Amino acid sequence: MPDEVSVSLTINGRARRLDIAPWTSLLDLLRLQLGLTGTKKGCDHGQCGACTVLIDGRRMNSCLQLAVMQEGREITTIEGLAEGGRLHAIQAAFIERDAFQCGYCTPGQILSAVALIEEGRAHTRDEIREYMSGNLCRCGAYPNIVDAVVDVLAAGGVTMKEAAA
């Protein structure tokens, strides 16, 4: 059995020092060892995006990250998004627009949307569709997810351009 490795990292603003078996993915660390089950396992192969978290502000599939590689990194999961019980704007927009059904892909969609808005590169509905395409939704809530992102962009002063035909 492999020896555990000591890793220091920050999760949802809290600094942690953890002893981790080197074969543990960041996803399994979050779900199985830290009880942060808001990050979902959909495929464990980087194909579905359900496990999306923010690592130093970038959206990443946590199933493709080994936990021991996260030394010194800041990780944000869905549990760390609402501040003081107040939902993040994109969380509220997802509820208002009914941008989910079963809810299983939702944390990944939301973190992906947070990062997309931060990236500042979505200016049309087609661009939102394209840049949100790493997150599968089997319930088919895609049009509502786009609406939710548009709402939050608009609240931040970004107006959508018409897509080129």
Added chain:
Amino acid sequence: MLRNDPHIGAPRSRVDGPAKVTGAAKYAAEFEAPNLAYGYVVSSAVARGRIAAIETSAAEAVPGVLRVFTHENRPRTAWFSSSYQDEVAPPGTPFRPLYDEKVYYSGQPIALVVAETFEIARYAASLIRAEYETEEHETDLKLARAHAYVPPKKRSGITPPPKPEGDAMKAYADAPVRVWGEYNHAPEHHNPMEPHASTVVWEGGGKLTVHDKIQGVQNSQGYVASVFGLSKDDVQVVSPFVGGGFGSGLRPQYQLFLAVMATIDLERSVRVELTRDQMFTFTHRPATISTVMLGAEPDGRLVSLKHDAVQGTSQFEDYQETVVNWSSLLYHPKNIALSYQIAKLDTYTPGDMRAPGAPTGISAIECAMDELAYATGVDPVELRLRNYTDRDENADKEFTSKELRACYRLGAERFGWAQRKPEPRSMREGRELIGWGMASGVWEAYMMKTSARATLTLDGKLEVATATADIGTGTYTILTQIGADAFGLAMEDVTARIADSSLPKSPIEGGSWTAASAGAAVDAACRSVREKLFGYAQTMKGSPLAGATIDQVSFANGRMVLTTDPSRSVTIAEAMRAGGVDRIQAEETASPSLLTKTRYASYTHSAVFAEVRVDEELGQIRVTRVVNAVAAGKILNPKTARSQVLGGVVWGLSMALHEETFTDHNLGRFMNHNIAEYHIPVNADVHDIEVVFVEEHDDKVSPLGVKGLGEIGIVGTPAAIANAVFHATGKRIRDLPITIDKVLAETA
């Protein structure tokens, strides 16, 4: 306003929304238990034969491995195969995991490794070696159809094809216009985003709490009790959130068996979670071959309809769907011949997948009708109106309601169908050919016997409870709306409790029946509580409601108010104090009306209009617009209802263009068992979808006038898209999904 604004019919946001957007919602694999052990499944590598030897010692030697279970050391379970039959099992002998050395399909579970951690279990599972004696297998429906048969025992709930009428073959031969086609679709796998998982909590004393990915907790409860010889009182199944089902969670799947088996044996809590590739090792929508022959007059009026279908099933169960009956339900010429057969394949038993049988059969008939439209030169919508049925001639019954005409009209208007140029390849923009197609959809409107409990407390809070599920459909929300309206409460004052096997009895959530069934049960329980409450109010000295009947009062803002004189009212709390109680509870059972069942037929209908743009050089198809006009009786919540239909349309788009499980018939194995190679639509594949709810009043279908929405969205969508592809390209592609290679093929 005397009454609060009603919640029923209003676009309320999901009450479980906050839990789902914050990560607080717990799914089956997310419940914790002290000292939890992890199980990992080993799957068979061959499709048919027997396990000659299975080597587990290397796995057992890994530190942290607790036990390796195989057929050789499986603990004792029920002797009779009938004990494995769940609520919705088709006729046959259910699959029994680790039962013996026989292998019935590729991917069959042959061992379970249980270890202290997930990683240890996964690693140890990789060390297990099995040797097989293989036998000849058959996984190709095109070959197996030679041995297809009419299922000797009908599956419960499935109506066999109606008897033939007239002489369909002769009428076809004599018809001035004839179309004929064979329509196929590939097997599909449900692939809900949440993999199937069961966390079984060992409560001591032989008691189990089970968190299972299931669309009906009482189905899992009954299965576990029956297979493991336990009392139902010792098995509680609690599954508040299900990460998508689409039918994959109707029957208990093998991970539940394995997790319970290991828990009982180890006397320790165990979780078994399947991998994504193992999500291709149980239920699926079976491959289907449909043959449709239509004979018509030059004006498009049908004189003959023949529809034959054959589907795959497993070696051990006769799974069945309603595939061909839809054709003669929608169109009923004088000469009709329908048939339905199944053929045994060396796969797991197929299972219900969103609108089982309907997009299958409807894709065939509605594409054939499109072919007839071109053959006769009659507009596709007009052709359907000329052959419209006003009765269910299959069952010789009146419809409780059928607003399909309005669906055609409103859908066509919203889509702009009148602007369509009828000739194929006649609409183009740049390098893209544009095609407009349409199709009809139909799905049975069921109501199932369901019980519910309502509890009103002195603080003006209401709890409604029934054992049904919410797989993303919005059950929590609509039950909350129904409860709130019964007492004029705010949504926040009502809690819906579901998905716990200890709650009042409910069937599995499926078939689009939950809103009608659980909704009616909750409504009935609330009415019963209202009557008790009203009774207490009348016992008050000098009661403001004295002499009134319950029909004369309204419930608003925590009060019972005399409708004709709002100054006369009693608060909920006053009435309860008068009765000397601090809570009122009632349990009621709602059953479908016998009169409706015997005299009427109930269906949900839709008309789907689709626009595709096809890049002729690359063969790429984009579905740029869909209008789906749905007549589904009363709409309880337009927001969640729209989402149901949107999702159905995305599923239909997927069936038309994306979804397909490929089989390597040499190995007898599904090949693309991951969601990179098993294509489902991504966000960029889905453009404008408009959902139109057509007004439909129906006072017979169910107590609330609800018909259900889970399936209807998918039903007509694949045919509408396939017909649009023909209109764009002039190529009639009868094998779904319509992939680039088929579009680029010289002949189609």
